[in-house]
Amino acid sequence: MIDGKRCASLCVLETDQEYLLIRRGKEKNSLEDCVNQYIPIGGKLEPLETPEEAVIREVQEETGILISCPKLMGIVTETSPLPKYNWVLYIFVEKIKHQMPKECNEGDFVWVKKESIPTLPTPEIDQKIYEYIQKNQKFIIHTTYDHELILQSAYEYLEEIKLK
Numbered sequence: 001m002i003d004g005k006r007c008a009s010l011c012v013l014e015t016d017q018e019y020l021l022i023r024r025g026k027e028k029n030s031l032e033d034c035v036n037q038y039i040p041i042g043g044k045l046e047p048l049e050t051p052e053e054a055v056i057r058e059v060q061e062e063t064g065i066l067i068s069c070p071k072l073m074g075i076v077t078e079t080s081p082l083p084k085y086n087w088v089l090y091i092f093v094e095k096i097k098h099q100m101p102k103e104c105n106e107g108d109f110v111w112v113k114k115e116s117i118p119t120l121p122t123p124e125i126d127q128k129i130y131e132y133i134q135k136n137q138k139f140i141i142h143t144t145y146d147h148e149l150i151l152q153s154a155y156e157y158l159e160e161i162k163l164k
Contacts, residue, residue, distance in 0.1 A: 004086070005086050007044065008087060008088075013041065013096050017113060020063070020101065020109060021112050023107050023109075037122050041058065051072070051090035062104050064102035072090060075090055078145065081147050124151045125154055142155050
């Protein structure tokens with residue numbers, strides 16, 4: 001039984017040429033951990049917390065970097081038959097100065113050149129998210145996954161286009 005969607009806020013921290021991402025290293029017996037993939041920084045919303053408050057808190061907790069004006073770029077919904085893999089993700093961006101984040105038990109932080117994003121191991125839909133961010137274009141994407149968390153479909157509502 002699916003308990004409903006879980007909510008998380010993620011932030012792509014950027015300079016003019018790079019993104020600060022986390023290369024997930026947590027190894028669990030779970031498909032949803034994005035092990036060895038590069039993903040934005042963030043986490044789950046706590047009770048009574050707004051998506052913006054959550055992303056500010058998560059970025060500071062994980063990196064030690066204080067952000068103050070995250071810009072909401074988009075929303076992604078993820079639907080799958082797996083009870084723990086049904087999400088509403090708020091995707092934020094904030095421009096920061098290049099700096100080294102603190103150590104984190106979630107994985108390794110890496111400054112990635114924007115032009116190298118297409119060659120990095122990332123969740124499949126994240127490639128589309130980076131394209132929208134690079135164009136400074138808002139998005140609302142709904143994705144559907146199968147039992148093995150293989151992306152089956154993706155639809156972007158603002159542009160009204162099928163992405164997959």
